[in-house]
Each structure stands twice: as C-alpha cells, then as structure tokens.
C-alpha cells in the first residue's frame with residue numbers, strides 16, 4: 001500500500017507530500033470534503049509517511065543532512081505499509097470497528113470511571129485518533145484536554161506525534177481548548193481536523209490551520225474504479241453506486257445496494273401513495289414493517305434517505321436537468337412520478353421528510369410518523 005492507492009485529488013496529495021519533503025508540514029491541517037471522500041484514509045497515509053521506518057531510500061538533502069524517510073517511486077515521500085509504524089498506524093484504518101471497540105470498552109467500566117474515560121482510538125503510541133463522543137457525537141472538552149497534555153510528550157516510537165480528529169464537530173468549550181495546542185504546537189506535533197464543512201469550525205481554529213479540500217470525483221471516474229474494485233457487480237449496479245456516492249469513492253465502495261434498493265422500493269410505495277392518494281393499503285403494509293428501537297431507526301433512516309434521493313431526482317427532471325438523476329435504473333418510474341407533481345409539492349415533501357426525522361429524534365412511534373408523512377402529502381397535490 002502507498003499513495004498510489006489513493007484515488008483522485010492528485011494535486012492536493014502532491015502538495016501535501018511536497019510539504020513533507022521540504023519538512024514544512026503545517027502543525028494544524030484541516031482536511032475538508034464530503035463523507036467518503038477519503039479524508040481519514042489520507043490523514044492516516046500522511047501519518048504513516050511521517051513515521052515510516054522503511055529504508056528503501058533516504059531523503060538526503062544538499063545540506064548533507066540525512067533524514068529518515070521513505071521515498072515513493074515518484075520521488076515524493078511515501079510509506080512502505082509494512083514496517084512496524086506503518087502497520088500499527090494502519091490498524092486504525094477501520095475506524096468503525098475501532099470506534100465500536102472503544103465504546104464497548106468504556107461501557108464495561110464502572111459508572112464513575114465511565115464518565116472520566118474519554119473516547120480515543122490508539123493503535124500506535126504516537127498516533128491518536130479522536131472520534132466524536134456519543135451520544136451527542138461531538139468532540140468534548142475532556143478529549144481535547146487529553147490531546148493538549150499528550151502533545152507535550154515527545155514521540156516514543158515515531159518522528160511525529162499525530163492527532164486526528166476524525167470528525168471535527170467540537171463542543172464550543174472543546175474548540176476553545178484546542179486553540180492552546182494550535183497556538184503553541186511542539187515542533188514534532190501535527191493535528192488533523194477532518195470536516196465536511198470547514199465553515200462549522202471556529203474562525204480562530206481555522207486561521208491557525210492550513211486547509212485542504214478533497215473534491216468530489218466525476219461519476220465516470222468512480223465507475224471505472226468500481227470496475228476494478230468490484231468486478232463481480234453488474235454495470236447497472238456500478239452505475240447506481242457511482243451516482244449515489246456523490247463523488248465520494250469511500251461511499252461508492254461502502255454502499256449496500258441491496259439494502260438501498262429495498263429501502264427505495266418502500267420509498268416508492270410511500271411516494272406513490274402520496275401522489276395518487278386514494279388507496280392507502282399498500283402504504284400501511286409498508287409502514288407497518290418499520291419499528292422502533294435501534295434496528296428500526298436504522299431502517300427508517302435508510303428509507304428517509306431513499307425518499308430524499310427520489311425527490312431530488314424528480315426535482316432534477318422537473319427542472320430540466322435529467323443528467324443529475326441518480327436513480328437511473330428506474331428512470332421510467334421517476335418520469336411518471338415527476339409528471340404527476342410540481343416543484344412546490346416536492347419542496348413540501350422534502351420538508352416533511354425533515355419533520356419525520358425530527359419526530360424520530362423525539363422518539364415518536366415510527367410507523368405512525370411515516371403514515372403521517374405520506375397521508376399529509378395528499379392534501380398538497
């Protein structure tokens with residue numbers, strides 16, 4: 001594994017690696033981009049490059065100083081992927097699994113210890129991943145205080161001490177606490193802030209970091225990547241995954257199409273029932289299968305996401321931009337739906353999806369709020 005495994009955004013990657021080669025890497029880095037764009041993958045690749053023990057080639061400068069470092073085939077700093085540092089940092093790559101382990105470990109503690117235990121993922125002594133803390137899914141001030149203390153220690157087994165905030169949603173107090181480390185970082189300290197929307201970070205945090213954005217990739221680029229990564233899928237499946245990904249490779253790879261198509265089938269029943277609006281027996285048959293609890297919530301979330309994606313497609317058709325349609329495999333069905341509604345109806349429907357979502361947060365009975373969504377839409381059309 002190396003940087004050649006990172007897909008797209010070549011210019012940003014090159015700039016970051018060049019800064020490493022000149023030993024001018026910033027202490028605070030904001031990596032922005034949509035979910036699944038590769039922000040976390042990139043941060044861990046950079047962390048490995050900073051600390052790779054591979055010795056294929058040394059970074060010798062004209063000054064005669066010989067610095068440790070691994071150089072890739074393209075002449076820029078890279079990582080070997082197999083040395084002890086690379087391997088251990090790489091173990092953090094499956095963030096969902098590491099996160100679940102960390103949460104579970106904390107759940108096993110006594111109540112008093114639980115409150116004091118900050119959620120962290122650490123597979124290497126010098127590289128710390130700080131995920132948002134549930135249930136609020138925000139970075140809390142105690143997590144940042146831990147970073148502020150840890151960054152004072154020199155690296156034990158690496159050259160740089162790296163901190164990765166995997167989703168930079170900070171509680172206000174936490175963001176303020178972070179300023180301390182961003183203002184006076186030790187020479188070996190690097191802090192990554194990953195975010196979908198850098199505008200949500202405090203201006204004082206942003207001004208102390210260098211910002212880089214990973215852009216969405218073109219649909220055909222993702223499709224041709226999927227041909228190599230998912231050779232078992234059909235052309236239709238790859239096209240759908242590429243379009244649903246919104247230009248984010250990670251999302252294209254992780255989309256469970258079977259699950260999506262099932263949710264979309266239900267979404268179509270709900271919308272059809274709302275559009276036609278006389279016989280609701282199909283609607284009730286569907287909504288009955290949506291229950292409460294964690295599992296029910298997941299299923300309902302997927303349904304609502306599918307409704308959104310159908311509404312967007314109908315909107316694209318109505319506004320004369322059919323090239324933006326994502327659910328290309330059900331074009332005929334979409335066309336007939338778009339023909340039966342207007343822009344206002346779609347806007348209202350999108351708002352009502354939002355209401356169902358906030359209703360779910362208040363723990364209303366799910367099937368009921370779904371019925372209300374579809375029945376409520378009748379009256380608009």
Ligand SMILES: [Zn+2]
Pocket residue numbers: 051052053054070079080081082083084085086087
């Ligand atoms: Zn290595």
